[in-house]
Amino acid sequence: AWRLDLAAPEQFDRVIADIRERWGDIDILVNNSGGPPPAPAQGTDGAVWQQQFSVMVASLIQLTDKLLPGMRSRGWGRIITTTSSGVITPIPGLALSNALRMSLLGWSKTLASEVAGDGVTVNVMVPGRIATDRVSQLDALKAQRENSSAEAVAEKSRQSIPAGRYGEPQEYGAVAAFLASQPASYITGAVIRVDGGLIGAI
Numbered sequence: 001a002w003r004l005d006l007a008a009p010e011q012f013d014r015v016i017a018d019i020r021e022r023w024g025d026i027d028i029l030v031n032n033s034g035g036p037p038p039a040p041a042q043g044t045d046g047a048v049w050q051q052q053f054s055v056m057v058a059s060l061i062q063l064t065d066k067l068l069p070g071m072r073s074r075g076w077g078r079i080i081t082t083t084s085s086g087v088i089t090p091i092p093g094l095a096l097s098n099a100l101r102m103s104l105l106g107w108s109k110t111l112a113s114e115v116a117g118d119g120v121t122v123n124v125m126v127p128g129r130i131a132t133d134r135v136s137q138l139d140a141l142k143a144q145r146e147n148s149s150a151e152a153v154a155e156k157s158r159q160s161i162p163a164g165r166y167g168e169p170q171e172y173g174a175v176a177a178f179l180a181s182q183p184a185s186y187i188t189g190a191v192i193r194v195d196g197g198l199i200g201a202i
Helices: 009-023 046-074 095-118 133-145 150-159 169-179
Strands: 028-031 077-082 120-127 191-194
Touching: 009 046, 028 046, 046 077, 046 095, 046 120, 077 095, 077 169, 095 120, 120 169, 133 150, 169 191
Parallel strands: 028 077, 077 120, 120 191
Antiparallel strands: none
């Protein structure tokens, strides 16, 4: 894997060239942007919306556009985009994430139909509560708002998950690895949940 700063799209060409020089052609892209700050749906400054859209949406599309021609010409490629459970059941207080990540679903589904004939699959992954720094940060912020402790918030959250626990990053990564594999070549335009049963919607 190779990390790339999505807030610096001017570096994309250089980094892509470095990767190709060291590893060869790029056939698999996992889009995974950081989460935006908590924000209400009403009253969030327009500049914040624009800045977060640039990093969370526009940069992912721009990066994908740079790599897709090569994938299509070689007849094989994988585009996997991580979103959030908020794209199915909006999370209170996370309006930026809910709205902007939802736009990635529409883009991914449209793109999937455009490139499927060239051997490129495009899928979206929807994580539930995965034990990451981001989830720990959100638990801590919620604890502050509720005058509670981060552990109490986490325990309440775990109780809402049918699996009874947070997912491990390795479990999430294993699903991404499968979607990137040849056996997953007939899965495209899909939204794959990795949530321990958290999301109640069908």
